[in-house]
Amino acid sequence: MSAESAGGGIVSSSGAILGDDGLRRPPWASIDPMLRDYYDREWGMPVRDEQGMFERISLEAFQSGLSWATILRKREAFRVAFDGFEPDLVARYTDRDVARLMADAGIVRNRAKITAAITNARATIDLRAHGGLVDFVWSFQPEDTPYPRCVDEIPTRSPESEALARALRRAGFAFVGPTTMYALMEATGIVDTHLVDSHRRGTSGVWPD
Structure with missing residues (x-):
């Protein structure tokens, strides 16, 4: 069962929020455009320098x-x-x-x-x-x-x-x-704590999805 979040997205049973782009993200990365961009592009990716x-x-x-x-x-x-x-x-x-x-x-x-x-x-x-x-x-x-x-x-x-x-x-x-x-x-990608239904799960290349 899903419900609508305060930000207008659909909340899955995991707590992930389905955005208007069809992608699921955790609540902290689902409303603020800055946090959403950070989550999509950088958070959880390996840092090796x-x-x-x-x-x-x-x-x-x-x-x-x-x-x-x-x-x-x-x-x-x-x-x-x-x-x-x-x-x-x-x-x-x-x-x-x-x-x-x-x-x-x-x-x-x-x-x-x-x-x-x-x-x-x-x-x-x-x-x-x-x-x-x-x-x-x-x-x-x-x-x-x-x-x-x-x-x-x-x-x-x-x-x-x-x-x-x-x-x-x-x-x-x-x-x-x-x-x-x-x-x-x-x-920095050392662990992967993306929700299993997040679109970012497994994208670091460090851990299998």
Whole structure:
């Protein structure tokens, strides 16, 4: 049985919403055009470059306690403010840069999160001597991925995200809790938590649909 959502789409028994384009998406990606485009084009696709992974870790940390829509709307401002999330540049930031960032209304002005991004840039550089950030994060890919048949079955953390969080903290990273790291794993294709009836299920090429 299906029902009509508040946004006008048809909700399937899984909780996915059938859009006017005939494609099913989870509720968070079904109404806001920006989130819908992000879901269709980017979320869940593999990230295998250092700069891209550092950006994702940074943005996931800034998202903590906020909505992802808030971060996504500010993403370009974040990229400008943080020199494109180039770790070598961010690692050299000083107190003057922290003050600059705290005065930038285009980003989330949270001192702890700003300093964490700088700390994490330096930790990213240190990891190059041990295989690099990308291989480090991907080494926590589980043997299997969830197959959520409904929204309630989508996990928010896992033993692997807990282990990744612990390992990153040991490597000098900050703001990398297990829930935040699970969100990172979802966003970068390390796990596939698309609903089984979503049109994006299996599109990462990492997991079979």
